[in-house]
Amino acid sequence: MSLTLAFDVYGTLIDTQGVVSQLEAWIGDRASGFSQCWREKQLEYSFRRGLMNEYKNFASCTRDALEYCCQSQAVDLSEAQKQALLACYARLPVFADVKQGLEALQAQGHHLYAFSNGTAEAVDGLLSHAGVRDYFLDIVSVDEIATFKPDPATYRHFLRRSSSKAEQSWLISSNPFDVIGARNFGLQAAWVKRSDGAVFDPWGVEPVVTVSGIPQLAAYLK
Known part of the structure; x- marks a missing residue:
């Protein structure tokens, strides 16, 4: 699916x-x-x-x-x-696993969006410079509604912009606050644990899956 x-x-x-x-x-x-x-x-x-x-x-x-x-x-x-x-900040590098993971997810038929606190213009330039912009159908920015994640309004905005339903949508983030915000709103969510020492906030709200990189997410969703 x-x-x-x-x-x-x-x-x-x-x-x-x-x-x-x-x-x-x-x-x-x-x-x-x-x-x-x-x-x-x-x-x-x-x-x-x-x-x-x-x-x-x-x-x-x-x-x-x-x-x-x-x-x-x-x-x-x-x-x-x-x-x-x-x-x-306009030319920061992608993590080494990103291109391989995005390519695998795209090949599996999933619909990929960039969903950011950054403006659409800034994110478009950043992803283009990093060579990964073409993997994404669109960029959804919280700037469009003038607030920031993890405000529930941002996740509602994403669903509206992507014409998707919560039960069919996943938030993928290395930021625990973002994962918790998405789960609290009703989305599925994956935590990308980018370092061994990273700690997930002990709020009693857990990601559906924890992965070390984007290829591991592709393997999980396959």
Whole structure:
């Protein structure tokens, strides 16, 4: 049976730690910690804006989070360096398993969508640069309804845009908050555990399946 698959992008298909190499040139062995702080604050700002109903797009959250990390970690980056880091977000790499997995899922007849907190324009450019845009029927962005995952409205919006039913739709994400949000809404969901040390939030809501990469999801759904 063909399923509708909604792929989270940042952290699931795209490696947000791809900025580390650029950071290392400027701040050395502090780069990894800085990058992690940036990612965590980026997500926190999206959550807070969603709760406050004070929407600004994901690029704005990313920009504000970078400013916070520079201040909190006492890293003095020039404006040109900050702009270079933000530009890195337009050309982050996919994880090594992604193309093989997407190709297998497409061959199985599933309907693949990118479903992101990022704007459709940003995600389109990112996936195109990474060479995986053609696997997706469409890009569904929360920007279209001015809120962020895991707001239930975002999953409802996805079903509407993809003309799919909850019982036939899967959310695939490396972010536990996204998986829990989707399961809470009534979607099927797979957690992509991208590192051995990743911990799923102990909320009593579990993914249908946990996989280490996209090919393992294809094997499960075959």
